[in-house]
Amino acid sequence: MNTVHCHQCSKTTQLEHKVSFREECPHCGSDLHICLNCRFYDKAAYNECKEPSAERVGDKERNNYCEYFDPTEKGKKSGSLDRAEQLKKAEALFKKNF
Incomplete structure (x- = not known):
């Protein structure tokens, strides 16, 4: 069973088959086979x-x-970090080691 989270309406859908190229969200009708719904999507x-x-x-x-x-x-959304995670990464990046 495949689970997909719709980027448009934020609802989760269970599918018994692989997400097809033309699959649409049953809740809002938006395309599901899009980059924003993929685990590999990362703005950075x-x-x-x-x-x-x-x-x-x-x-x-x-x-x-x-x-x-x-x-x-x-x-x-894939590739996004919440504020706490961003601050933690920034502190680690600029941490001084003497």
Whole structure:
């Protein structure tokens, strides 16, 4: 069973099959096979994708034919950190070791 979190309406959907290229969210009708719903999506990564073999996708909010698509199950957008995580990483980066 595949679980996918819809970027548009923030609802989670259970599918008995792999997310197809033209799959739509049953709650809001938005495309599900999009970069913003993929676990590899990361704004900070090259081409905004952590999968090095994936081809560049111009519109991250529209369905695409990426073979590496792997739906994210979490409510938080892929590649995003909450404020506490960001502060912790920044402190570690600038920490002085004498």
